[in-house]
Each structure stands twice: as C-alpha cells, then as structure tokens.
Amino acid sequence: MSGSREATDLTPDGTRAPSGGAGEAQRRLLVADGLHKSFGATPALDGASLEVGAGEVVAVMGPSGSGKSTLLHCVAGIVRPDAGRVFFDGREVSRMGDAERSALRRGQFGFVFQFGQLVPELTCLENVALPLRLERVRRRVAERRATEWLERLEVGDVAGKRPGEVSGGQGQRVAVARALVTAPG
C-alpha cells in the first residue's frame, strides 16, 4: 500500500494548519507519515500516509494483501514500521518503548483482529473485562461494564461461555465488545 488520503501540511502537534481558507482547525488525532514495512522480500507498505481527525470515521479499503492490516497495526503500535512516523494525540508512537506502546494500545485503541483474538481460557465476560482489569479497574466494575457491552451487542447470553463454545459470529461480537469497553461514556 502506498500513497495517502491526505498528507499535506504535516505538523505532529495534533492540530491541522488551515488549508484552503476555510479556517479549518480540526484536531488531528492520528497522523501516519510515509510508512514503509516489509516482511522479508514482501513490501506491505511503501510510503503510506494517513490522517484521522478527532471524531472522524475512516474506512481503509483495498484488495486482499494490499497492506490494510499492516497499516492499522503500525498506527496502533502493534507493528513497528521500518521507516516513517506515527503520531497519536501529538505523541510519536513509533518512538515509544514497548511498555508505553502497550499502555497506549490498552487505553486508547480498540482492535478486532481477523483471527484468534479471544483468550481461550477466559470466559467471554472475562475477555471483555480484560482491558479494564489490565488498567486496574476493580473486578466488579469491569465486569459490570463488560456485561453492558455484551448486552448491547446482543451476546449477553454467552457471557459465561469460553470462546471455543460460541459461534464465529458471536465470538466476533464479543471481540467488538472488548474493543469498545474502554471507550469513554
């Protein structure tokens, strides 16, 4: 994947310089600039850039194998790009150490992976509560919020089951609940 949706007037401070005279001052929450990533001889990203404003909804689309997952993994600090920079809320993710990137992922990013995302030994409720428990939220509070999200996604009935005992679709919903459980409000 190469090129960018919008890669002009880059400033890493989280604000977008006015462009086109509209007095635009949308806060840029996520900025990725010139990302390169190869797996052995396979280039997955070849200068990909992306900006996402606070509150903006963005879909990344492209053919299978074009680098969408690699891009998202790089911006979320899961994969380190070979070159290029990523800023989240003005902080440079690509320069953070492992512990700082883990804390950022736990607190600020929700991810639904394609495969193997739920911890098989935990119940679905425990899986959803996990990001909160890792942030030291008390078990009762974490499980109450996890229950609310499971019910919102219409899988409250699988709370006590383990991932191996639920359908693929139910498992995906549980993963979505886990991705959203740390969301504010």
Ligand SMILES: Nc1ncnc2c1ncn2[C@@H]1O[C@H](COP(=O)(O)OP(=O)(O)OP(=O)(O)O)[C@@H](O)[C@H]1O
């Ligand atoms: N861990 C890895 N090891 C080796 N090659 C990889 C790895 N991850 C991705 N690739 C390769 O990098 C390229 C981009 O993969 P990526 O998963 O980012 O694509 P994608 O657009 O998300 O694909 P899909 O839509 O099929 O999920 C592909 O050629 C893929 O085979």
